[in-house]
Amino acid sequence: MAVQKLAGAAPIITMRGVNKWFGQFHVLSxxxxxxxxxxxxxxxxxxxxxxxxxxxxxNRLEEHQKGDIIVDGVTLSNDVxxxxxxxxxxxxVFQSFNLFPHLTVLDNLTLAPIWVKKMxxxxxxxxxxxxxxxxxxPEQALKYPGQLSGGQQQRVAIARALCMRPKVMLFDEPTSAxxxxxxxxxxxxxxxxxREGMTMLVVTHxxxxxxxxxxxxxFMDQGEIVEQNEPEEFxxxxxxxxxxxxxxxxxxxx
Amino acid sequence: MTDALPVxxxxxxxxxxxxxGAFGWARKNLFSSWANGxxxxxxxxxxxxxxxxxxxxxxxxxxxxxSTGSECxxxxxxxxxxxxxxxxxxxxxxxxxxxxxPLLAIVSMLAMLILTCDRRMWNARLxxxxxxxxxxxxxxxxxxxxxxxxxxxxxxxxxxxxGMILRAGIARPAELNGWRALAAIGAIGLVLRLTGTLxxxxxxxxxxxxxxxxxWGGLPVTIILATYGLAFAFPYGILLALGRRSNLPLIKGLxxxxxxxxxxxxxxxxxxxxxxxxxxFLPQGMSFDKFLRxxxxxxxxxxAYIAETIRGGLQSLPKGQFEAADAMGLNxxxxxxxxxxxxxxRVVIPPLINTFIGFFKDTSLVLIIxxxxxxxxxxxxxxxxxxxxxxxxxxLFAAFVYFIFCYSMGRYxxxxxxxxxxxxxx
Numbered sequence: 055m056a057v058q059k060l061a062g063a064a065p066i067i068t069m070r071g072v073n074k075w076f077g078q079f080h081v082l083s084x085x086x087x088x089x090x091x092x093x094x095x096x097x098x099x100x101x102x103x104x105x106x107x108x109x110x111x112x113n114r115l116e117e118h119q120k121g122d123i124i125v126d127g128v129t130l131s132n133d134v135x136x137x138x139x140x141x142x143x144x145x146x147v148f149q150s151f152n153l154f155p156h157l158t159v160l161d162n163l164t165l166a167p168i169w170v171k172k173m174x175x176x177x178x179x180x181x182x183x184x185x186x187x188x189x190x191x192p193e194q195a196l197k198y199p200g201q202l203s204g205g206q207q208q209r210v211a212i213a214r215a216l217c218m219r220p221k222v223m224l225f226d227e228p229t230s231a232x233x234x235x236x237x238x239x240x241x242x243x244x245x246x247x248x249r250e251g252m253t254m255l256v257v258t259h260x261x262x263x264x265x266x267x268x269x270x271x272x273f274m275d276q277g278e279i280v281e282q283n284e285p286e287e288f289x290x291x292x293x294x295x296x297x298x299x300x301x302x303x304x305x306x307x308x
Numbered sequence: 309m310t311d312a313l314p315v316x317x318x319x320x321x322x323x324x325x326x327x328x329g330a331f332g333w334a335r336k337n338l339f340s341s342w343a344n345g346x347x348x349x350x351x352x353x354x355x356x357x358x359x360x361x362x363x364x365x366x367x368x369x370x371x372x373x374x375s376t377g378s379e380c381x382x383x384x385x386x387x388x389x390x391x392x393x394x395x396x397x398x399x400x401x402x403x404x405x406x407x408x409x410p411l412l413a414i415v416s417m418l419a420m421l422i423l424t425c426d427r428r429m430w431n432a433r434l435x436x437x438x439x440x441x442x443x444x445x446x447x448x449x450x451x452x453x454x455x456x457x458x459x460x461x462x463x464x465x466x467x468x469x470x471g472m473i474l475r476a477g478i479a480r481p482a483e484l485n486g487w488r489a490l491a492a493i494g495a496i497g498l499v500l501r502l503t504g505t506l507x508x509x510x511x512x513x514x515x516x517x518x519x520x521x522x523x524w525g526g527l528p529v530t531i532i533l534a535t536y537g538l539a540f541a542f543p544y545g546i547l548l549a550l551g552r553r554s555n556l557p558l559i560k561g562l563x564x565x566x567x568x569x570x571x572x573x574x575x576x577x578x579x580x581x582x583x584x585x586x587x588x589f590l591p592q593g594m595s596f597d598k599f600l601r602x603x604x605x606x607x608x609x610x611x612a613y614i615a616e617t618i619r620g621g622l623q624s625l626p627k628g629q630f631e632a633a634d635a636m637g638l639n640x641x642x643x644x645x646x647x648x649x650x651x652x653x654r655v656v657i658p659p660l661i662n663t664f665i666g667f668f669k670d671t672s673l674v675l676i677i678x679x680x681x682x683x684x685x686x687x688x689x690x691x692x693x694x695x696x697x698x699x700x701x702x703x704l705f706a707a708f709v710y711f712i713f714c715y716s717m718g719r720y721x722x723x724x725x726x727x728x729x730x731x732x733x734x
Contacts, residue, residue, distance in 0.1 A: 152632035
């Protein structure tokens, strides 16, 4: 249903025939993917299936060797100007948070707006505080990342990515490094973000999150997109044998 | 029932007496067993014996009034020698009546260094502090300084260029045009000066008599060589370390080659090369000051070592820090200056200060090419036949002065570690 609803919107990310190798290892093979404005996509698959590499190619943390990646009308190439233009539009949240430990939470948030977007410090501070309120930790603004819990750090990381007012948000296993009791506070923030209409690509094993907000679930294995569908269909009637095996493994104890 | 504690609170008992206080500490650390107790007693006795001998020699029996070395015979330490020769030791062959100048130069440099140690000064103020401090120091040492036109033009170019870069996108067009104009004046002026269109004009500042570097000596020489050696070697070492990790094979190769070449050679041979061989390669009639050549050799040498220390810090950064900076769209310069270096340098403060301390002492090797640093002038004090036979006192005194500097650096390293890691502890 969701897929049809969005069918008319223009794609904000287009991947055409994307291939990537790590040495001899073919990590992405012939990836074709279109992401529309406001679409929420969950990417899942066994470890080593290339799902992280897929989203890391979108903002050039990994370089693809064949095919085209077009983000918001800009084709990704070795041109630094293009790469920087795309990175300004694409926010990213990492598994291990990657906050800057030598800067306060507030400075973590305002760094890119001030230096990349040349925003006046006062405006950047205001916007950062508003975002910290949104992720419900404004009282931590002047602390250092090392003084926060994992869940709080990941919420800061989400706010930091949002500070650049990105058009797309990439999440690379955002809850995998968290203690179980902190997973929910991060997912809650992500659900809210999804409700507000952000375009999101999320690599995760949180199938509850996929059911709740995803427009499309993509299953990857051995560098290929094996199957994609809207969540109800995907979980109820997986068509491919590999998908069934994988879902059987991860849904086992839920 | 004495257990009338509020719900949820745990009774905290005081530790037993044997575990706390001076008595507890001594029992645990000094007399925990028979062997430990005997070791303690023997060591304390040995320390007391050595200390009492030293106090007797250095203080109680010391002679501070003798007017020649022979009057000191039969006494303890002959500090009279130091009192007699201290101006030679501190200032070398600098003209005797003018020695207040190197004294003030030392004060000026120490003031500059102490201000630099203060974290609140780590911004544009640092440039001001070093400009003024250096100007005062060298004006006092030389007595006369000529500021060439090209220096002013260069400053105009640098200031204008920095303004253009730092204020780009923030400042109003009028202000930006101002920076551009300043940079343009500097650039055009420099070109005209190089082509000889502009005359070799210079602003002459000459309040004192001129003293050439050949007459400099003692503590100011040691401090100048160490301060400017490390002040230039530090940014240079950072560039080398960054270059060594560059993706561009040519830059990487050059940096690796330089570092390995310099590290594979003793400082003494580099100093000799700078002093003896460099003039052979220079065209006829062109020569650099010997002091300047030694200074450059120290900078090159220290740069290679600092680069390797800093590389350790760069490698200790998790990959995620680089990726996060990339993902936010920071360019290479921003990533390096805002994210990478602040963290990498923090990690290497102890080994970095260790390198600094090493180089402060290594400057004494310049004696090999005939420059009179502090240790060398101390040596000179021993030459006087009237005071022959008291090398211990002189070297002890020199060691004491070196120790003050090196120990201060060590303490500062400790302070900096704590200060910079405030709040960031995990």
